[in-house]
Amino acid sequence: MKWNDILNDYEHYLKIERGLSENSIKNYSLDIQKLINFLTLSNSTENPKKIEKETLQQFVYELPKTVNPRSQARIISGLKGFFNYLVFEDYRDDNPMDLIESPKIGRKLPDTLSTVEINELIAAIDLSKPEGERNRAILETLYGCGLRVSELINLKLSDLYFDEDFIRVTGKGNKQRFVPISKVNKKYIDLYRKEVRIHRKIEVGHEDFLFLNRRGKQLTRAMIFTIIKHLAEAIGLQKNISPHTFRHSFATHLLENGADLRAIQQMLGHESITTTEVYMHVNRTHLAKVLNEFHPRN
Template sequence: MNWTKAIEDYRHYLRIERGLSQNSIANYVLDIEKLVLFLEDNKIVDNPFNISKVVIQQFIYEVAKTLNPRSQARIISGLKSFFNYLVFEDYRDDNPMDLIDSPKIGRKLPDTLSETEINELIGAIDLSKPEGERNRAILETLYGCGLRVSELTGLRISDLYFDEDFIKVTGKGDKQRFVPISSINKKYIDIYRKEIRIHIKVQKGFEDILFLNRRGKKLTRAMIFTIIKELSKTIGLKKTISPHTFRHSFATHLLENGADLRAIQQMLGHESITTTEIYMHVDRKHLTEVMHKYHPRN
């Protein structure tokens, strides 16, 4: 079996056995393709079954010259997963990555926006343009429901349970969860649907997609990034932000206002509470205030 066949089989494994999204699968495969390119450039003919730890160490050494520790760690993790798959399928007896350590990296705290900054960004939207109402509904939903950008672009009209104050969100690995939605958020989605969306000629296959572009198709992730980047420029925001910043802000503000960490975990769709716990480190001032307020010795 050559690298192409091994990678293709690995794709099927990630999709069917592990239920990963297309974006996650693409990232895993990219790590392996970088290794294959290194082998080709150096005229090394090793295949997935006989490549040695020494060759992989050479590859990691080359990677370290151009990538930061966090990116290096991601590639090492991706390769470990691939070779674990080969061991699991009895293609190899060992994982050549077992003794290769990832570089030490600090845990990166997410960037957040203040409530004032979020209001300024939303306030900068030009509502005189048809896409203005759509963009306001998009930002309100990103922040109000803590969605990933892929969850937002995939949101369907049939996912809106406004009478019950919930929306159904399809997250990583096609796992679904119900997230509460506020009255203000429902208001702006309804304005967009009833005053703007109904005038768009919807393309076949996108009839149930909530947020559409001018051509009547689903918005791309890149378009959401562009909308936020332009608004950031408009208000002169000095922070570098993305759609994910609204998700981080959602979780941080909930925590600051006393929300339970388990509830935040469920709303964000985190499989592990450990992932959610990163928000415990975002605002230490708030944690100090909580301790002083609730600790029996105070």
């Protein structure tokens, strides 16, 4: 059994059986490829069926030299899943990763933007340029609907249910959800699609994508990162932000203004409420305000 052959089978399993996104499958494959590269450099001939726990321990021992603890934990978790698959398919009788522990890591609180900073970023957009209206609609949608960047670039005209004040979002594992959209957000999307997008020559196969580049094609994730980076530089923002920062801000601001955690979970598309809670890092001033306002003794 060759590593690359079983890795191809595993990728197919992740896509068909688990329903994972292309990005997730790619990340799992890259982590397993790290093990394959380690074995190659070590001149090891061990195959997936026969690889020993000691070899895997040596691989894990080398990880801190190249990756941080969070990445180490992800790689170990991914390998455990890979060997569980081999057991499930009767290629092995045991999972050699079972007794190998991940490094202890704390939860990293996400960075957020204040409403003032978000307004400054949007105000910095040059609306005199052809892409100005598009970029404003992009930021309004990232923040107004709490989307992941992959969800944003895959948003389609056929996903807009403006009469019902919802958009249909395709999230991780191709799972769909409906997210409410505000009047302000609808206004800027309509300005873009009716005043700018309508004049764009669109490439075949990209007609339904909402946000397009100058060549009439679907935007890439990298392009969204670049847009946000340039705007942050334009206002002198001293924070390292990304498209996901707007998603964090969306969730945090909703919670600070009294939104229900379950409702936020549904809008973000999280399977577990535990995942949603990591976004909810409210400051102490807000917590004190909540106590003073709602505790019966106050």
